[in-house]
Amino acid sequence: MATEFEMKEIKSGDPEAARHSSMAAPQKSVTVKFENLNYSVSIKAKKTVTEKVILNNVSGMFKPGKFTAIMGNSGSGKTSLLNAGAVKGGKISGDLIINGEKMDTKFMKKMSAFVMQDDVILGTMTVREAITMSALLRLPPEIPKSEKLDRVDEIISMLRLDKAQNTVIGSTRVKGVSGGERKRTGNLIIFKIPAMAMEMVTNPSIILLDEPTSGLDSFTAYSVCTTLSDLAEQGRTVVATIHQPSSDIFLIFDDLLLLSEGRVAYYGPSSAVIDYFTKIDYPFPDYVNPADFIFMHILNNSEEAKQADKKKDALNKVLLEWDNSENKKVMLNTPATQKGLPADVMKVNASFYEQFRFLLTRAGKNVWRNALMVRARLGQAVFLGILLGLVYRDVSSRPLKSQTQALGIFLASVFEDVQVALFLAPMLIMPMMVFSGFLINNNNIPVYFNWIKYLSPIKYGFTAAAKNEFQGLVMTDQFGSLTGEKVLDDLAFTDELPVDQNLYVLLSMFIILIGMAYMALWRATKKVV
Structure with a gap:
């Protein structure tokens, strides 16, 4: 019978492979603490608008220097917790505290990088061009261009995109880099938010990622998570939602936040999760992937079979155990390691002229490199020219x-x-x-x-x-x-x-x-x- 998950050092592959970045530590470490957080969204019907509660009295803490994984079954509120933390929509109640101070959206926006799930980078851009665009447009104008480009080089090296840096990213119409390389270049879902590599140019204190391993093979997913762990070790607060991690990836996590039905089932070190559930009558078998056991036997709230009500009662027991646990009380009383917010989070980004010039150039390249669009527009121009010429x-x-x-x-x-x-x-x-x-x-x-x-x-x-x-x-x-x-x-x-x-x-x-x-x-x- 397993008693503790003490295999942090038994990571597959070479743990030093991803530890070659020279990226500077963040301007200041940031602790994100949330107490009794409620999150709801408005659902519009034909004639009515109803509020759907997605997070229900959620409490937890994202610590600097830690890679925190948010796990839970579909609909548990994982992505919604990231949205609430980054203030990107919906209604929030409760306390959201940054380094001991009440959160202000303008500071949160400047300090955090939010990486969503789906790719939205222009398929006609190269990997280097996409990251360079973010660096030139988002870094303060007082930073020399040479330093901005050096930072781009560091990010490319850190994410191991050296071989693909001059390859077109690609899309459904434009052939480009592989899906794994594109994922490392950047992800974005419906909430319109920047990707990992493009966000890293700002050297953020907080990195929030929505399923960064989705769609990747096992090795690439492990490589991405190892890189995120390295970023956390530099003093950043790294938080990612993970749907179904392998045992090797589970070992990388420092802290674990389990959600079910919008409530917390566990928060604490990932290495202590087995002991915690063993004490409340959920012993883990030997040689089992903890993530698989948690999903299949603890968070499983399916309505199938005759034991549906029994499983629901068991899940409610797990949720109540956490609400009344000493671990929760200790966690809520843990002070932030630093006080105050970074002093330079209000720096101004690139000027309007620089933004216009760069985006105009990018638009021109996008049109020229999109062969299908160029052919379609040329065909349209020729067709209309012939049509109007015949008319007159x-x-x-x-x-x-x-x-x-x-x-x-x-x-x-x-x-x-x-x-x-x-x-x-x-x-x-x-x-x-x-x-x-x-x-x-x-x-x-x-x-x-x-x-x-x-x-x-x-x-x-x-x-x-x-x-x-x-x-x-x-x-x-x-x-x-x-x-x-x-x-x-x-x-x-x-x-x-x-x-x-x-x-x-x-x-x-x-x-x-x-x-x-x-x-x-x-x-x-x-x-x-």
């Missing part, structure tokens, strides 16, 4: 041909707004088309609908195109002649703005819409971070 080919100055010209003007107006049509609802676009002056003559628009045309970019484009085409034009055939001014008068365009002013209005609309889009994105990022 050999257009004569005769009234019978004016309908053909009008069709070309209409097509031009519609294609100018095709991108808008992709994002705006048809119920907004259709009135703009109807009251643009093409489908309905301006003189026939009801007075109470007349204001709609002034909101229509199609109207200004159509008016400018019509005036540009017909002003000063004389069309003749065997029946007589017709002036362009007569056509404009029939369209009720005579009193409309001249060509240049219509173009100015279109430009103004473009600037306003782009500005509104920027503000919407800015507000969205403020809600997330």
Whole structure:
């Protein structure tokens, strides 16, 4: 019968393989303590909004110099605990304390690195370019560029990406590095948060990771966890959710936090977990992976078979045992090793000009390297060019041909707004088309609908195109002649703005819409971070 998990030194592979980073220690060690933490999210139904409680009176501590693993079955609240700690959404109640002080979101954001699960790095970038981008944009401007690039080299070496540093990361459309190397380059899930390598450039005091080993083979997963342990030994607070670790990976953890149904089942050293559960009548067999036994026999709350109620009662007993245990009381009374927050967490990052210049260059590279997109856009340009060229080919100055010209003007107006049509609802676009002056003559628009045309970019484009085409034009055939001014008068365009002013209005609309889009994105990022 196993009594204690004392195999820390029996790690498979070479434990020194990952210990070659020269990354500096964090600016200050940080202890994250949370007491009676409750976390809930809003779930919107058709007509109602309900609050779902995900964390229920959770207490624990993430210590500097320790690699803490958060384990639990699906839906236990593992990822939600990381979200609550990084303040990335939902409603939080309880005490969240950093180095003995109540948490302030602006400090937490500056001190922590949040690495989520799914890749979102541009597939057309190389590994080095992705990490360099983070370094140049996020490090303070007073740090010399050479020092920033040196830090990139250190991170590449630390994560053993030397051979892949100049390889394109890849995506579903772009072939690139392997999945394991991409995982080490960075992960990101729905909460829109930076990846491990890209976050490490800021030398964070806290590293939070959501299932960093998901999708990796055993050796790569072990390598990643060993690296995280090394980062913790440098004085960082490293916390990761782990779904089903191997026995070798379990040995790497310093502390373990077990969650079930949003409540704590155990918190403390991972090496003491066997003794703890043995004392409450859950003895571990010899030669068993502790993680497997915990999931299968302690945290298993499935509703299968006749013993479902019995298992649920047993799980509730485990949760109550922790709530009343001495370990919990000792943990809550443990003081932080340091007081106060790092003094320079409010440093300003790269200037707006530097951000714009770098992101513009990145966007250009992304377009050029995405061969499929380049071919699609070239094909679109050629197709539209041929189409419009055929429409306007050999257009004569005769009234019978004016309908053909009008069709070309209409097509031009519609294609100018095709991108808008992709994002705006048809119920907004259709009135703009109807009251643009093409489908309905301006003189026939009801007075109470007349204001709609002034909101229509199609109207200004159509008016400018019509005036540009017909002003000063004389069309003749065997029946007589017709002036362009007569056509404009029939369209009720005579009193409309001249060509240049219509173009100015279109430009103004473009600037306003782009500005509104920027503000919407800015507000969205403020809600997330």
